[in-house]
């Protein structure tokens with residue numbers, strides 16, 4: 001990627017459709033958006049047209065919430081694989097840069113067991129995408145609840161196995177599930193350093209991450225907040241991004257959508 005792109009999570013608040021959304025992003029000097037397929041991978045022909053005529057804006061996709069690649073039942077695992085594939089297929093159809101999803105729940109299994117299972121499941125997914133000539137980045141996301149598989153270590157371990165798989169780093173999730181840690185410049189640098197060391201510069205030059213204000217309890221993530229009402233240290237995160245010269249997409253998931261995305265970008269540009 002040529003630079004760091006600042007994306008809103010979904011369409012800006014007053015935009016009524018995607019055509020409008022891209023105009024609004026242009027007005028605000030923002031770089032694109034994440035298409036939220038969180039309730040299923042569906043879009044109308046009109047939406048498709050709007051997205052395809054977006055000029056140079058960057059898009060990413062968020063897959064459905066109903067994914068659990070570690071489901072006990074075989075049919076639920078298959079349905080979960082299909083949801084990841086469908087998100088990737090929508091990505092190819094709409095020219096997305098990257099897709100992300102919450103891969104699994106532990107359901108009583110230990111970390112190593114689920115990680116091994118995730119490697120098996122991603123092998124199936126990558127093989128099918130290769131048959132379809134679909135080379136989009138697919139990215140399990142670092143998750144915010146302790147019941148969910150998806151620590152930094154776990155996501156890196158699966159990403160190491162496949163050239164098409166890279167982490168989606170959700171900094172607010174890591175901060176929430178690690179009980180308020182990972183909120184300083186040094187801690188942000190630690191995360192980025194590990195990506196570079198363990199996955200190579202390709203992970204820093206083709207980044208996809210999420211950020212937001214966040215409220216959390218001992219179980220982890222509770223809900224997203226705007227930066228102003230949260231403790232998330234987005235300024236030091238942006239400083240770390242500068243230091244590591246991160247290129248790719250950072251998606252802001254604050255509830256005020258475009259406002260915090262703009263705050264984030266403006267701060268980064270001021271550095």
Ligand SMILES: [Zn+2]
Nearest residue numbers: 062101102141
């Ligand atoms: Zn997510």
